[in-house]
Amino acid sequence: MKKEKLDLEDYRKLLKQYLLTHDETALYQAEQLSKLSVQHNVSPEEIIHVHIEALKELYPNLQKEVSDSLNFLLEAMISYGLALQEYQSLREKQSALESEISVAANMQKTLLQTKKPTIKGLDIGAVSVPANQMNGDYYHFIEGADGTLGIALADVIGKGVPAALAMSMIKYSMDSFPEQLRQPAQILESLNRVVERNVDTSMFITMFYGLYNPVSQTFGFSSAGHEPGFFYFHETESFSEITARGLVLGATSDARYNEEIMTIAEGDAIILLTDGVTECHLGDRFIERDEVLEVIKHYLHLPAQEAVEKVYKHFERLQDFHLRDDFTLIILKKEN
């Protein structure tokens, strides 16, 4: 760190000007000098030292008690100088850390990339926004050779780097599963074993897995303790919760998962989300699931991608542009 010597001559002139005229200009310049000193890491004791020297030059017969008392002040300022230096070094460390995390966040983005597939008769929209730089939510679309579409949605309770690391693990386990492994319950059971073996028990991962079959027009799904999503039935214009029971991933080594199957018709919609959506805070109040549903209902007539983005924007604004948790929302709309 560079240290710039405080110019005694300038300081003396400034001080003299002030003592003679009580001029506000001199005080303004002193303020500038003070800022510059902080910038250049000049500690307060050095300024006091310069002050003492300048004063002695201006008043060679300075009263001894005055100069002694200024020396006393100088000693009393030492710790402030140290605190300033510590602050500077912590700031440098912080910015190094921040850039490290942003590199990691970019890496994560690349790792967890998923292509939104084009499936005939299905309009798909998805948003996933991390509260901090790294995302502890994760969604993935898997197209099968048989024309089915798998939809994985997971949420690590907690956020930031540890959550992101756990997510990367989930993604890579799924990538390593054989192509024939398509059934939601089986997939969750396999992932449960991976998580049970590799992730600390203090870390909870919830997951939803759905499988859309365009031929039978059905949606099969299983849930590992995941926040329930919603079905929208076009015919009755009503919503119902997508409920499936199952333990969070990694709780026991041999968790079993039920699989439910729904038939979906034209105009129906499937809404999947993480608790970052339903646990939006409004001041110190959680908003209710009903309120979330209201907002989703309001935008559901739009194309799926536009709808999820509108819903996200709504809650972002509601929370003053400060997400408390990672936010992921997927909408699948059945077309003809």
Add this chain to the structure above:
Amino acid sequence: MEIKPCVNIRQEWDIVGARQLGREKAKELGFGTVDQARIATAISELARNIYLYAGTGKVYFETIDRLDKKGLKVVAVDEGPGIRDLSQVMQDGYSTSGGLGAGLPGVKRLMDTFEINTEWGEGTEIIAVKWVR
């Protein structure tokens, strides 16, 4: 061999004695007031640590008088418990006083060189030098 000026640290009061002796040596060597204050503060931190964590120990001084430069060497030694996690202790913001900039990282900043030898269970020796500018 020259007898090194030395202060035994047994009670809190001795910290003041160490500061005083250090300041006298610094003055003799021609350190300015700012550096005198810095040296005294560094000595305080070292002596306080001895008093707090090792119970007893000593601080001694050596004047370095070379052709090219003069300086004051401060050595703090004790046979206390030693410091287990040095790299952690030397990090900013670790000290128990919590981010007041003091502690061992502060000593390192106040002085020009800083060396620490410590063995868990055997004691600690800290050597710091300040050069006359």
